[in-house]
Amino acid sequence: MPSLLSDVIEMLGQTIIKVVPITLVLALVFSVLAHFWACNPGTPWWRKRELATDICYWFFVPLITRVVRIGLLVLGAGFIFNIHGADELIAFYDNGHGPLSELPLWVQGAMFLILSDFMLYWTHRMFHGRGFWKYHSIHHSSEDLDWISAARFHPVNLFLGTVAVDVILLMAGISPNVMIWVGPFTTFHSAFVHANLNWTFGPFKYVIATPVFHRWHHTSVDEGGDTNFAGTFPLWDILFGTFRMPENELPASYGTDDPEFPTQIAGQLVYPFQK
Numbered sequence: 001m002p003s004l005l006s007d008v009i010e011m012l013g014q015t016i017i018k019v020v021p022i023t024l025v026l027a028l029v030f031s032v033l034a035h036f037w038a039c040n041p042g043t044p045w046w047r048k049r050e051l052a053t054d055i056c057y058w059f060f061v062p063l064i065t066r067v068v069r070i071g072l073l074v075l076g077a078g079f080i081f082n083i084h085g086a087d088e089l090i091a092f093y094d095n096g097h098g099p100l101s102e103l104p105l106w107v108q109g110a111m112f113l114i115l116s117d118f119m120l121y122w123t124h125r126m127f128h129g130r131g132f133w134k135y136h137s138i139h140h141s142s143e144d145l146d147w148i149s150a151a152r153f154h155p156v157n158l159f160l161g162t163v164a165v166d167v168i169l170l171m172a173g174i175s176p177n178v179m180i181w182v183g184p185f186t187t188f189h190s191a192f193v194h195a196n197l198n199w200t201f202g203p204f205k206y207v208i209a210t211p212v213f214h215r216w217h218h219t220s221v222d223e224g225g226d227t228n229f230a231g232t233f234p235l236w237d238i239l240f241g242t243f244r245m246p247e248n249e250l251p252a253s254y255g256t257d258d259p260e261f262p263t264q265i266a267g268q269l270v271y272p273f274q275k
Contacts, residue, residue: 048144096175134272143255
C-alpha cells in the first residue's frame, strides 16, 4: 500500500509538471484569439462561472486517464496475450506489435487519429442516449463554454470513451510512440473546439472540427445538441446525417436543462448516481 501510494503521488507530480506549462500556453493563446474573434460576448474565461470546477477537471482528468489506461493495458496484455512481467510488458508495448507496428510511424499515427475518431463518434452518440446521458451531461453543463471546459468529463465517460478507445488501438498493435505527436494535437484541438471563437474555416469546415461546429453540439437539443458528434473529422457527421452548420448564424446559449445541476466537481461526480 505505501508503495502504491508513493507511485500515485509521483504520477500526480509528473502530471502537474506536464500540465502546468501546457495550460499556461493555451490560456495565453486563446485569450489573445478570443479578444479579436470571440463567438459569444461576455466575460473572459478567467472570470467565467465555475472556473474552479474546470481547473479541477483540467488537472484531475490527465491523472485518472493515465492511471486507468496503464492499468487496462496491463490487464489486457495479461488476459489476452499472457504477458505479465514488467520487462515483458515494456517490450510488448514499447514499439507496438504485430502487422500494425511494422507500418511507418506516421501511417500508424494517421490510423490512430482516424480510427479513434470514428469509434469516439459512436461512443459519443451512445452517451447522448437515455442510459448514458446522465454521465455525459457533466460535459454539457458548462454555460460559459470556453477552452478550459474541454476537460469537464465524468470518469465513466472517460473510461468508456477516450480510455477504452486508446487501449483498443494500442492493444491492436499501434505503437505508443504515435502519442508523441498525436497527444499534443488532440490536447490542443480539444481546447480549440471549445474555445470562444467564431471560426468556421469556410469550406474546410467539412474537413476538421472548428469552434463553431462544436458549439452547436453544446446547445439545447432543439438548436443542435444532438448533432456534430465528431471530435476531429466532421466527415462522420456528414456520412451519418448529424452535421449541422447553419450559414451566418452562431449559437447563443449552452448548458443542460436541469436548473439544479451541481456546480462543484464533487457534486457533479455523484450526480449520475443520484438519477
